[in-house]
Amino acid sequence: MNTIPLEHYLLVAAALFSIGLAIAITKRHFIGMLLGIELMLNAVNINLIAFSRYDPEKLSGQLFALFVIVVAAAEVTIALAIIMRVYGHYKTVDPDQVDDLKR
Template structure:
């Protein structure tokens, strides 16, 4: 049985990022789009931690991953607040039905 190399981490992260991108593009409501963005951010975190693991002299990858998690938490908080305000005003969370925001 062989050891897990960095290529395995990169392949899993690429699959995770591709899945997140597909979800963010194809979903028709804001919550699904947010879930796709979170999957993409988790793929980036996986890459950062994998690179940090194979460069044991530096911990910068893990610190960047922690920073990405903090930014993602703030992004979700702000985005969900916006979604709640949009739902309160338009009574829908379907992005295609929000034509007043295009003006």
């Protein structure tokens, strides 16, 4: 059985994390920022599963990955609810136009 070296997993995860960071920083909409954060969380999951695969005695990497998935799902739910409220009030999802917090 051919196994993929750990370095390949780490390289893919680093690339995915970098792309997610670039998206989160450069996007001008809340949804784009959220997508960038999700890509970064998926890169963390790849790292956790890769390290867990090379230490089969411990399942901690897989458990942490499951925890990250649950936290990401909760984050998306709350973030989308906030985005919907912001859009309902300001009629935009552009963070630069949402600049007052009077209420």
